Amino acid sequence: MGRNDSSTEALLENLTEPQRAAVTHAEGPLLVLAGPGSGKTRVITRRAAYLAKTVASAHQILAITFTNKAAREMGERIESLDVGAGMTVATFHAFCARLLRIHHDRAGIARNFTILDRDDRRKVVKEAIELCDLSPTNYPPARMEQRIGQAKNDMQGPVAYAESAFGPNDETVSRIYTAYEELLTEYQSLDFDDLLMRVADLLQKDEELRTQLEAKYRFILIDEYQDTNRAQYLIAHLLARDHHNICATGDPDQSIYAWRGADIRNILSFETDHPNAKVVRLEQNYRSTGHILAAADGLIAENIGRKEKALWTENEDGAPVRILECESGTDEARLIAEDIVAQQSAGLGLDEIAVFYRVNALSRALEEALRAAGIRYQIARGVEFYGRKEIKDVLAYLRLMVNPADRVSLLRVINTPARGIGATTVRRMIAHAESSGERLFDVVTDERDLSFLGRSASKVRAFGAAMRDIAPAMEMSPRPALEHVIDHSGLRAMYNKASVGDEDPAANLNELISAAADHQSRFPDATIVDWLEQTALLSDVDALREGEGAVTLMTLHAAKGLEFPVVYMVGLEEGLLPFFRSDEERPDSGHIEEERRLCFVGMTRAMKKLTMSSARYRMLRGQTKRTVRSPFLVSLPDHCVERDSQCAVGAHSGPGPIEGKLPHDIEEWGIGTLVRHPTNGLGQVLHLGKISGRPKADVKFENGHRGVYMLEFAELQRVDFDEVGD
């Protein structure tokens, strides 16, 4: 079409040949295999703008990102390229939620359905387990939740699941799944996985709607395609079934969500799915120094069966990757804090620094050390904020207001603040609702017929009155609605006096109000339902703020897609990174490869300086244990690393007990533990297991010998690193 020539030209400036090819590819499927730091975001942004200026209009483009933060940033960047408004940029979940609200009648759900958060989902799963007359002790809700989630990610509803169930265990899960779905229907609630599954299902069954949407979204761009699950894959393909204008970007080496149903084959088989697909490889890295890239590349090269990519950079080598060995987790945190102070006095801003860890539990030591050193920091944990009691209380009132069927919220707030409505009263009301076939909410708020409650009737009436006081908020925009509810529910009064300890619930409520105000200023037309939806779909990184003058702490998973000049990765230890649980999980190569990719993702976030640290003794869930360094550190090519041991010599060299436990206690052995045998010499534990209840170890020795030993009889000595003399 060639309209607007000069600005279209501008979109192609400063692009390499492959980048330009990706931006200008018009109709037909396109796969962009983009290594870390290869300018992928720039390509997607420019491509979206380019399409909007040449062959489509903005509202015909659908761009799917992995986080809301990415969606917001991409939306802003595209807008700044002056292509007109109306482009849809969202996460899969947000897109699906919006679609389901608009087409709720077609999908067979209530318009104001509740989106269950993690806690609420667990509650309902637990309720389902109890409904099946099973005990949550024998059937841990967390496990059941995972099974149900897996089924949903795989597009298996309860009926399909029941059909494929094999064995008594599956059948029990199937019963729980069925009960869970019934509860969700009753509560007019959907969980995260439902959002995707329902939309995929709808698109499969409702050809009219599918056609209509495909016609609307003439171009579809999906980022982080390597992390899509079956439901997401289906949605993408159903929306592009006839026009095939699907552009997938991603990197198989950065696939880190297999545990939640992501299927790396989605990206690997893109070319078979779309035989005429154009494939563009972005292999030049603009982000990291040569040493950082070489180290990361050396690590990922150990994964087998991958699509090899030749990562390269023109950037200078820079400083070697620093491999820091510390004595303990607290030392590690302190050394990092000291190092940050040093960086700071060398002129670096705190905004430019990030610390990554595999598990959230590792953030505490870091927080303490940073606080002690007077370093400002922020943690990527938006979800945690919305999990606080006072926040959940307010949101529950709002959710109940818009969706009276939401019994989870009702039960949460009926006695919050305390109204003297106890378990007995609630039980009686539930029984009453069941026998009369009424909805619990209607029983509770029914002014006339509460006589069966006796003395408690007046208390329940007080709750009904509160709900009626709140009702006008339904018509307000988010901020005033929120303020109205906080004031009229009694929560404001309750939390104003409850400011004990270092928690400050009242302040958190105010923060929530400003979050609502913020949302409202960005989306002036947003309703309270929109805002609730947005809060339910928030991710940890969404809460990060730029220009705060603070170091950023986050999990490795949260770090995906980000970059920082200076990065520290902590806890490079066997069992932590790569993570595995001590009991189960046989060494599964798929798992370790995903852990390796996770490590790769973390390393490739770093632009200038990367430090990877481990602690010889790590305290986790209250116990200090001797650790073994991560095999990932061993994979890093020598020429690009610098090894630095900050362990106090002899600090733990004696045979003395550590925190009341003998260091040679077999309880402390993990996979990877070094051992010495009188004839075979030095070896490493490959597996741990039991023979008739007695612990055994499968050991591989330096001399090539391999054998299984009973730990209590074998002459195996545990070896600490200082004894090996590395």
Add this chain to the structure above:
DNA sequence: AATATTCCCGTTTTT
């Protein structure tokens, strides 16, 4: 019915 206390459990990562 509400609060205080103990104990027991898990134990990655998250839209």
Add this chain to the structure above:
DNA sequence: CGGGAATATT
């Protein structure tokens, strides 16, 4: 270690 649930106490 820390949260949640069961138990004890008022």
